[in-house]
Amino acid sequence: MTSNIVTVTTPVEKEAFLNVPASIYQNDPNWVQPLRSSIAKQLAPSSPFSQYGQLQQFVALSEGQMVGRIVAAVNRRLIEKEGKPIGLFGYFECIEDFEVARSLLETACQWLRDRGMTKIRGPIDLSIHNNCLFLVDGFDSPPTIMMPYNPPYYPEFLEKAGWQKAKDAYAYHFPLDKPLPSKFEKAYKIACQSGITFRPICLKEPGFERDCRSLYHLFTKAFAHNWSSTPRSEAEFLEEAKELQPLVDPDLFPIAEDNGDAIGFWMGLPDYNIPLKQVNGKLNWLGLLKFLWYRRQIHQARVIAVCSLPEYRRKMVPLALIYLGMQGGIKKHKPYQSAELSWVWEDNHSSRKLIEAAGGKIHKTYRIYEKEI
Known part of the structure; x- marks a missing residue:
């Protein structure tokens, strides 16, 4: 599908950005819609993020319909911590069309290149203290509070576009009986x-x-x-x-x-x-x-x-x-009746050992991706 990527600037476009997920997940019984007010607050010019970062929202249009969205972001705290010009993408949503996804991702990459970034990491919604990670295994149940959810084709699209796994994280299930x-x-x-x-x-x-x-x-x-x-x-x-x-x-x-x-x-x-x-x-x-x-x-x-x-x-x-x-x-x-402990990085062996000793079993796997730009 041919799509047009629009830089979000006006109130109408910002509202359209918030509307994208409802059409993507309208037939998915496991999706839980995040509070729109919370997303709008995170992306507002007055948000705390604006004091240490830059962001730009984009939406994908096709035949007058919103078919995807993405946010590119520069988090200066992350760059200072890691000592590398790493940019982020997040808030990604897309219909099941690889060309639309590819266009959104490339737009985010170019925006970050223009600001001196040499690598992009995500999905991370501005920082990992917000929503982050793509679900890659465990699509048979809804997410728990403050955990991500996405269609199975999101990670497939990234890998097809040449993105590499940066790190996996696990959610553990605990029966309380x-x-x-x-x-x-x-x-x-x-x-x-x-x-x-x-x-x-x-x-x-x-x-x-x-x-x-x-x-x-x-x-x-x-x-x-x-x-x-x-x-x-x-x-x-x-x-x-x-x-x-x-x-x-x-x-x-x-x-x-x-x-x-x-x-x-x-x-x-x-x-x-x-x-x-x-x-x-x-x-x-x-x-x-x-x-x-x-x-x-x-x-x-x-x-x-x-x-x-x-x-x-x-x-x-x-x-x-x-x-x-x-x-x-x-x-x-x-x-x-049960609990989910989430999430734990795959290489956090000391925590994983303790969680598994307590009876936790991995039931969902999540992933962060990276790409040189």
């Missing part, structure tokens, strides 16, 4: 005996903001060397945390402390994608009513992170956090 091995409860007791204390995150102010500031410094230190990860400012972190505050179940979010200082945490969330699937990307009054109604159907959770400072691993803090997080999920009257 099977007890953890006894060593996890023993680890919790050992951690407590060594002076480590555990408590749920505080959801009321000012305790929530105080906890989030502690978690920001812990998160920044613990994940400083994560591949393709870029640091966030405290203000960015707090803004993201406050958006998630109404969604948190404190039983799924234990914090480990040593003499009052946060040294580890387990971050789990109820899978709000189950009710979000019903609102079609809009939390207007009708969408909010649907969300509140369908949230009663939540039966699973997503574990977003298990974090511990390295020096506390000998005190069994990571295993203790897994024990507490899982215990929180199976408390009486809790609705959770």
Whole structure:
């Protein structure tokens, strides 16, 4: 199919950009439409990203119909961290037509070449703290909250266009009807005996903001060397945390402390994608009513992170956090029947070993791609 790639500049074009996914996935029962307001906020000129990066939105037009979209981005924090002129592409959506996909990808590549980039990586929506990764295996179920989803032909198109795998990531499935091995409860007791204390995150102010500031410094230190990860400012972190505050179940979010200082945490969330699937990307009054109604159907959770400072691993803090997080999920009257821990880089062998020891099984595989430009 012949398509025309349009540089998005006007409000009408920006609205059309947001509309593209609905036509791509209209017959896909597993797709969960992201909140349009969240995507628009990420791409707005007033977003925090504008302070350290550049981006450009593009849409593909064919016979008056929107048939694809892409965003090219320069994240100066990533370039500074890796010491290489690496550009990003993200927010990619496309009909099942290779020529449309090729045109979108080449447009993003050229925009980045014009700004001195020599390599492109993606899909990454501005940073890996937003949506990233293509699903390459495990298309038989919907994504959990804040996880990506795409048709199987997206990675096929990239590979046909000469892109190379940069790194895979895995999502692990945990059934909650099977007890953890006894060593996890023993680890919790050992951690407590060594002076480590555990408590749920505080959801009321000012305790929530105080906890989030502690978690920001812990998160920044613990994940400083994560591949393709870029640091966030405290203000960015707090803004993201406050958006998630109404969604948190404190039983799924234990914090480990040593003499009052946060040294580890387990971050789990109820899978709000189950009710979000019903609102079609809009939390207007009708969408909010649907969300509140369908949230009663939540039966699973997503574990977003298990974090511990390295020096506390000998005190069994990571295993203790897994024990507490899982215990929180199976408390009486809790609705959770299973959990997904996602995502974990394929070469993060220490975390994968721990997750698999706890009974996690890989059930989805995701991929980041790269290409020299």
